Amino acid sequence: MNATNGDANSFSDAAIEVANIALHRGHFRLDDISLSIPAHKLTAIVGPNGSGKSTLLRIIVRLLKPDHGTVTIQNKPATKYTLREWSRQITMLPQLKEALPQLTVRELVAYGRAPHKRHFQTLHRAEDDSVIQQMLDWTGIAHYSNRMLHTLSGGEQQRARIAMALAQQTPIVLLDEPTTFLDIAHQFEVMDMLHRINRETGITIVMVLHDLQQAAAYCHHMIALQNGRLAAQGEPLELLTDTFIRQVYGMNARIQYEGKYPVIVPDIPHHSGGISHDYRNEHFTNY
């Protein structure tokens, strides 16, 4: 496998550098992670469920304090930023797990402007309004702006959340599973949108993704975790091999290409077990 250590992948223009991070949480241990995330690029963090991806993001944004190791953001130790500087430097959109607040789409996106307000300022400035409108436009939800969040579909809610994160206008944005709950067409729309925003604005975008095909097709850099350890980091199309899938996910598969788009073809056993023709027939004849 094209596994690498931190040194081989450190970038001269790194947005985020993580050195020798370790953290114990219950039965889980994030172990000696060193990695570098290039500035102005799209980076995917991948790995099996429970491998530590969200934990790593939470350490990077200072929501969790590691037992050991350091995080450096734009060449400055993360711990040296004041709260105000920090909120203008980096933002993270967590996984969509909890109920959304009773707000309209525009009100939610306006929350992203909070770090730009002066003390005791309650009203939006004209500049805030223009950023809010721009993010509504970028994410294609301007026509929903007065709708209550709970009336939106899962995909529309996800776009509203991404618009809120972008409205913070930080040079680094971390998104934990931004395509969750989206149908396949909307997944590609969101990936296209993030790709375009990255290209046009140079924002560093780091995403936890489960779809390795999308990670490889859209991202410039990929980091793979496995069981709390760094399994690999590097150029996604170089990393994505059948050996990588087997070693990181414990699954046999082949990688084929449709043009430049990698397609993972799982090795489904047809003789016994797996999703065989017989199983499907059995399933439908039961009704």
Ligand SMILES: Nc1ncnc2c1ncn2[C@@H]1O[C@H](COP(=O)(O)OP(=O)(O)OP(=O)(O)O)[C@@H](O)[C@H]1O
């Ligand atoms: N507060 C906590 N206390 C104890 N263990 C925790 C806590 N939070 C997370 N963990 C454990 O840490 C491990 C890593 O969790 P994490 O959410 O980082 O994984 P992940 O790679 O993002 O997973 P997924 O792809 O399923 O979202 C899991 O085994 C999880 O149960």
